[in-house]
Amino acid sequence: MPETKSKRSGETQIRSVGKALTIINYLAESPGEMPLVKIASKLGMAKSTVHGLLSTLKDFGYIEQSPFTGNYKLGIRLFELGSIVANSFDVRTIAAPYIQQLVDKIEETVHLVTLDKGEVLYIDKRESHQSLRIVSQIGMRLPAHCTGVGKALLAYLPPEELKYLIKTKGLPRYTQNTITDPEKLEEELRRVRERGYAVDVEEIMESLCCIAAPVFDHTGKAVAAISVSGPTARLEGERFDMIVTMVMQTAKEISAGLGCRNTPGVGR
Template identity: 40%
Template sequence: MGKLKTGRSNLVQSIIKGLNILELLDREGALSIAEISEGLQLQKSTVHRLVSTLKHKGYVLQDPVTLKYRNSFKLFEMGNNTVERLGLRREAQAFLEELNVKTKETVNLAILDGFHIIYIDKIESPETIRIGLNIGKRLPAYCTGLGKVLLAYLKKEKLNKLLQEHPLKRYTKNTICDKDELIKHLEQVRKQGYSIDNEEYIDGLKCIAAPVMNYKGEVVAAVSIAIPSIRYGDGGQKIQVMIDQLKQTAGNISERLGWNSNVDF
């Protein structure tokens, strides 16, 4: 095991390498020892020891036929346990179901994790044409409706730090890649109380999202409605009705978490 150092280097290198393996497997799927070694520029012997340890602890599994390794569900289960302890999913469930019935579109609940969002609940649209992302999916925050709402309510210092640390990759022609433009956009999101993802991450998918607050008035999650562009085009009045329904749903969940709508935070 790597030595524990002081100051900025107070990190255990073997743990970092092990976590890098888990992240690589998350991105790439099943990989062999040689592929992991090449992907992380580590010696095969080092990779073998780390993977064997992760397998022993239940974090990775080995395919008996291909002998390749993949992540197990252990981290997913741990994440779910954290979400359950927060109480978000439990408190939000009935309101998400109600919104899904009203709109007949996919409804999502997500939280912020650094500069990304993680989907913690989803109720799919009953329509044949629908676009949804799985629970546990991790996406960049700056080009999603859910993420833009969550970023908009961060303190300026924290937002600026995140923007300094993370480049803004282009996913579609509508992705906002200029940091100053994004900051102005987030200011508008906060002012109006909702955000719209105008096909900024996936072509053909629009998304409207609103913040969920706790008893302190802190934004702890966001709710969204995923809208296939082919069904609505510019949307007009139908989209405005959905925005109103969405904000009401987010407000209802917030009140269940102790937020007082009469208090201005």
């Protein structure tokens, strides 16, 4: 007899598979082990149906049953699969088509960086076709406190880690706009969290402007940042506002590709 199917959101859904996944989701959100009777009651399913599904899931390692209480919990196989998925999230590979799309649309240089040993490490760069371009390269390192990408990442560090980096790295001046006071930097990072993006206006180099946004992984951690960089004169007024919107949207899309379901909102 063929498996019964139902229509949901315009797609064919296998009911037994849907019920099994519902059970897994319920156990994932429940504290500790759960008895069969409670699972069936909470999900509105017959005990015989739930028992059959649990037995099948247990055979495949997705569910474990306590030999003492007979109650159920998630199995080790789900942890193994989660680790496989997490390890497959390579930020550079996932970000590549998004940052290329961004540079194609706005015709300015786009960077992808990570924070390494208190500095920003450039792991990808997409060049614009403008005659006046940014001199940078993959593998280059720059200080974090005076770059847009750096501030986008520093803003989401634990306070203790941020203070340690400031103490060990210092806040050297590169231009007259460089923030060299720890309290002013912390205030700037608070604004970054509030609005969701960071800006470097001639803080690392004269006539250079950078608009950046953080990229979050499946745990909600800021693991990278993307930026649009160009001459200050080209990143002003309405164009500045447009680029801010596009950078934030691109960062959000990359974060989703890394498994981030709920990007940390503004106001943190």
